[in-house]
Amino acid sequence: MYPSSATTDAQWALIEPLLPPPGNAAGRGGRSEKHDRRLLVDAIFYLVRGGITWRELPREFPPRSTVWDTFTRWVRSGAWARLHDALRDQLRVRLGRRPQPSAAIIDSQSVRAADTVAGPSRGYDAGKKINGRKRHIAVDTNGLLLAVIVTIAGIQDRDGGLRLLARLRESFSTVALVWADAGYAGRMVTFATKVLAFTVEIVKRADDQVGFKLLHRRWVVERTFAWISKYRRCVRDYERRIDTSEAMIHTAMIMTMSRRLAR
Incomplete structure (x- = not known):
């Protein structure tokens, strides 16, 4: 319907088996799903891609309240995270990697909050x-x-990094090495080494560096932020x-990832 968000047949073949079971699938009461699931997913993708509000969904999609x-x-059931993780594992295998990673790169990005974000869940990044x-x-x-953690903008990188690495360790026992920038140096490195069994390598900018230059490993996570920012709902x-x-990030x-896998 809308090329910017519509799933192709190849994409849908990847996504559909990973979605939660439809309502009333077990015959235990409750209403069965009225609308086509593919159209519901396309509506969500359309909103994320275009950065519109829920009220602005075109009428060709199911009712906005249903979407x-x-x-x-x-979100509450964790279905988006599970779908994301399953596609990531498939893509890693496609790229010749093992499903479970052994190394990671971490970084943070501050983004402005709209007026729909309440005061207690937002903050000011002075830097x-x-x-x-x-x-x-x-x-x-x-x-x-x-792994992803969203916090108020005022939290320091090393404090947010502690929570991020804790979640990373919950999900992956195989990760041993983590690259980070100088903002994570200090107590986070000590905690990650002694408690979480990570080896954290700080990638610093050269003292004599002038102008822009790609930094070892750090450019990878910056590219991921660029991928996410292509979707206007995440700007x-x-x-x-x-x-x-x-x-929304997932x-x-x-x-x-589904587009890359469907090629």
Whole structure:
């Protein structure tokens, strides 16, 4: 219907088996799903890609309340994260890697928050002069997302990094080496080494560096932020809830990875 967001047959073949079971599938009562699931997913992809509000969904899609309810239900159940992780593992195998990574790169990005974001869940990043939220992500050496934490923008990188590495360790026992920039130096490195069994390597800029230059490993995570920012809903943070904000990032990466796998 809309080329910017519509799933191709090859994409849908990848996504459909990984979605939660449809309503009333077990015959235990409750209403069965009225609308086509592919159309619901296309509507969510359209919103993430175009950066529109839920009220602005075109009439060709199911009712916006149905699309919203489906999206939030899958957020609460963790369905978006599971779908994302399954596609990432498939793409890693396609790229000649093992499903479980052994190394990661971490970084953060501050983004402005819209007026829909409540005061308690936003903050001010004095360094970037941004009032909003901060995304802390860990990626593999191909730039594929391994873990994401969204916090207020005012939190320091090393403090957000502690939470990010804890989540990374929960998901992956195989990761041993983590690259990070100088903002993570200090107590986070000590904690990661002694408690989480990570070896953290700080990648610093050369003292005599002039102008722009790609830094070892750090450019990979910056490219991932660029991938996420292609989706206009992720250029700013519009979400009232932190878990919804993280789900938007997962959805953006789901669109990116499913297209690569479907080629």
